[in-house]
Amino acid sequence: MVEQSNRKGILLMVAVTFIFAMQDGISRHLAETYNVYMALMVRFWFFAAFVLVIAARSPGGIKRATRSSLPWAQLIRSVVLITEVIVMVQAFVYLGLVHSHAVFACYPLLVAALSGPVLGEKVGWRRVVAIGVGFIGVLIILQPGFGVFSPYALIPLAAALLFALYSLMTRYVGRVDPASVSFFYTGVVGAVVVTAVGIWHWENMILSDWGWMGILCFTAATGHFLLIKAYEVAEASAIQPFAYLQLVFASALGVIVFHEALEMNVVIGAAVVVSAGLFTLWRARVAAS
Template sequence: MAAGTLAVGMRPEVKGMLLTLLAMGLFGTMDALSKALVTAYPAPLVLWLRHLAAVPIVLLILAPRRPLALARSRRPWLQLLRTAILVVEMGLALLAFRYMALAEVHSILAVTPLLATALSVPLLGERVGWRRWLAVAIGFLGVLVILRPGLAVIQPAALIALAATGLYAIYNVMTRHVGLIDRPETSFLWQIVGGALLLCLVGPFYWEPLEPVHWVMVVALAAAGAAGHYCLVRALGLAPIVVVQPFTYTLLVWAVVIGYLVFGNLPDLYTVAGAAMIVVAGSYAAWREHVRGARAARSSGENG
């Protein structure tokens, strides 16, 4: 009773933070299961089965909101392209997970918000001030610290992770665009159901019989992914991105903890230092975006 009363009286921003933390924990669990499965089976098969198992879960989550009504998009081809980019990105990330530690992959993927900021200029026509450009530069410097070009041979898996980061940044920019014309639940439905349909064109060609325990892992993987994405969608509906984004970096903590407990991997000092640079730069960029938006809102109110 007290817990329920506390939840009701909680500020939306605090609920958004807690939902983001929960989403990152679910994503960390999802990635650990993905890494375990992809070492035994082809990545396209794991991705296909994950999406197939997620479809009934997502439909159940969205059942009270009438999924058929939510599926109607004002830009269906844009939603389909966004979903296709996400599917390819996830496939590349799974490949990277096979050969690299979870913390190493996520440290590279953490630069996504900064890369999305840079891409928003040519793709969305947004203006980015020198402070956010500086944050972008520091974030990319953090990636260079992780990769250490010139000091070590860059492993191909790191390049795969970089390619996944680029695609994920494009996906984020497109999500920001479709968010202006479609509801978040519509985008969520498209990326799960649309992704499953697209993967039906590829996944069956990689079919291998799974062990019974691996079927359980596939269902758990799908449930964790669907629940995590839904929590993040709800969090962004309750709190501004400047509040939510810093908490998304807790996924790095989950990656380190799970990577050590399950796979015995610990990040080296370069990875920790580079990841810290990316987190600081990304959080600052999100704060500057909030400041810019607040100023624009005040200016609009004064002019009105």
């Protein structure tokens, strides 16, 4: 039995958010130079290989990892995730890391809003108010009606909706399938789907960018592995709030490396969204206890 430690879980989650932020920066760099589908195809090849190795070394092997009680739900869930990744990387290219992550931070609110109609979970009035406040924060970031509204601003919002659906479907299949099965489907199905598209967009990369691609693949596998370990040693409610640090790390990377602007409306809006998200997480923990 794995020893439980919320402190260790929090440290692992902080490391995960930093790694994922660096991964987003590398994804933006590669997507600005090469086709997005091709770059993600190579990344998911490595991820699928990592998943297969983990499954082969687990009790029951690969055969157990493929045994799902809800195979069609697992397939749809995995397709939703790869679609979300493609959409989010496009957001990095068009909007940058700061704006994209500021809007994407609303996904826990979308999860809370949809958990009632989709999963039948009870959502109290306090969380409903927090969800409403959070979306006011999104509007502060997007600023519709001020100047010329860019439709590109809706890309990370679409990614947040897709990731919320992926999260809800993960909860749904998690009622009957172990995490190892969901993890296997995520990597293998994602690789198959993106390869079906990406193989037609192959571009030769220069040697230095192959180096960045190698780092991207390594960070993707490492980040997911540490995330699994974090949830293994600590309560989800204790470490989930620290996932918002990815917004901080990614924004810092965007400003320092990519010279993105940090407008006041984005800072205020992101603060509102994160505060509302933290409140919904706290209320969920209170309701569960």
